Amino acid sequence: MIATRLAAHRLEILGGFHAVGDPSLPRGTQTLLLIGPAEPGYWAHVTAQPEWGGPDPIDRWSRRVIGRIACDLGAKALFPFGGPPYHPFYQWALRSGRTWDSPVRLLVHADQGLMVSFRGALALKERIDLPSPTAKPCDTCAAPCLTACPPAALTGQGYDLPRCHGFLDKPEGGECLSGGCLVRRACPVSQAYARMPEHSSYHMRQFHK
Secondary structure, eight states: OHHHHHHTTTEEEEEEEEOSSOTTSOTTOOEEEEEEEOTTTHHHHHTTSTTTTSSSHHHHHHHHHHHHHHHHHTOEEEOSSSOSSOOOHHHHHHTSSSEEEOTTSSEEETTTBTTOOOOEEEEESSOOOOOOOOOOGGGGOOOGGGGOOTTSOEETTEEOHHHHHHHHTSGGGHHHHHHOOHHHHHSHHHHTSOOOHHHHHHHHHHHTO
16 A cells, blocks of 8 residues: 555655664654655656746655555655754665665665655554565676766765865866766666656755755
8 A cells, every 4th residue: 555655756765674663763663664766757757747846846745645545554754954953874775674774874775776765754653565576686796886976075084075176167067967877877776776867866966055
């Protein structure tokens, strides 16, 4: 039922875990579900919503949609934006069995690769079945992500944020701005995921304001 409700808004369950008495979660939580975009279809759907065109359209849409679903389920909606408090989505993702720390330290998902993003989470008071854990894709990958960044701002040694912004200010940074980060796009799992270049471009330009 939850998956069906999410699918109507081009969202899906990207993983989750069972937890009782976890101080990072609302009291009484037994299951946490991590929620993110489902492609194909997400970008066309979200850009057609009434929030689009105003400030922070995706965050406001996420609050409305995931908040409504949580209310109907008697659950609590949690978001990776709008804190404090700031919820530990990175650590939650690593507990899900479907998302891992990649060679470049970005999160990598079993189905979405380095394109994974979370729009929110549902903290349920019930214990429900979860998506099965899978093998980490990086274990059998040649790791093209490690050498994909033209200015070497994002590598296995860490992330040089000023160098990244400096590159994006140059004409040669246009491909990253228009199509998305080349490191994320180098991931073989990312390449098999149907994320729209327009989606990546939007977030890159928000990042580089």
